[in-house]
Amino acid sequence: MNTGDEPDDNVGQNAAAIPGGPPKIFMGLTYVQGISPKLKALLSKDVMNVSVVFKYANKISRLHTRLKAADPIQLQSGVVYRVNCKDCPTCYVGHTISYLKVRMARHSRDCRDEHEEGTMLSQHAIEMGHEFDFENVKIEDREQKRGRREFKEKLHIMLNENSCNKRTDVNGISSVYAGILADIKVART
Numbered sequence: 001m002n003t004g005d006e007p008d009d010n011v012g013q014n015a016a017a018i019p020g021g022p023p024k025i026f027m028g029l030t031y032v033q034g035i036s037p038k039l040k041a042l043l044s045k046d047v048m049n050v051s052v053v054f055k056y057a058n059k060i061s062r063l064h065t066r067l068k069a070a071d072p073i074q075l076q077s078g079v080v081y082r083v084n085c086k087d088c089p090t091c092y093v094g095h096t097i098s099y100l101k102v103r104m105a106r107h108s109r110d111c112r113d114e115h116e117e118g119t120m121l122s123q124h125a126i127e128m129g130h131e132f133d134f135e136n137v138k139i140e141d142r143e144q145k146r147g148r149r150e151f152k153e154k155l156h157i158m159l160n161e162n163s164c165n166k167r168t169d170v171n172g173i174s175s176v177y178a179g180i181l182a183d184i185k186v187a188r189t
């Protein structure tokens with residue numbers, strides 16, 4: 001079973017590393033027309049060791065997505081997820097390599113045990129006396145590789161204005177992306 005403690009296999013390796021410089025990081029993002037080229041330009045300019053590689057739907061990934069999607073949500077792993085609060089518009093965005101049901105059970109336990117150190121989710125639940133809707137957790141994105149999954153989690157925290165995640169969770173994503181993310185929000189609605 002997955003424990004969530006897998007070593008960080010860190011996004012694509014450093015085939016094109018600058019000698020002596022930081023390893024080159026390749027970031028696979030799903031291509032969104034009109035938005036992706038702007039995002040790529042900004043990422044490449046701002047973060048010297050990041051190369052953005054766009055993924056286009058192809059037969060294999062479509063097949064993979066279809067198979068994954070056929071699994072019950074609670075048995076999916078390697079995902080960025082969103083859990084909504086049942087008592088207010090707040091949501092929590094997280095990522096896990098474990099089965100979602102295992103991650104949800106841990107969140108639920110943190111709330112029951114008043115384990116405020118747990119996450120912003122348990123902190124919200126305990127401070128406000130609210131309950132989260134673990135049964136209806138939503139999948140926001142899929143990614144097996146930890147580094148990429150964390151990056152996608154940050155993007156989804158920024159896309160969900162009602163998330164109770166600490167804003168420090170999005171450190172590493174420059175505020176210059178705010179405009180682009182706003183465009184993405186418009187495109188999604």
Ligand SMILES: [Zn+2]
Pocket residue numbers: 085086087088089090124128130131
């Ligand atoms: Zn709430």
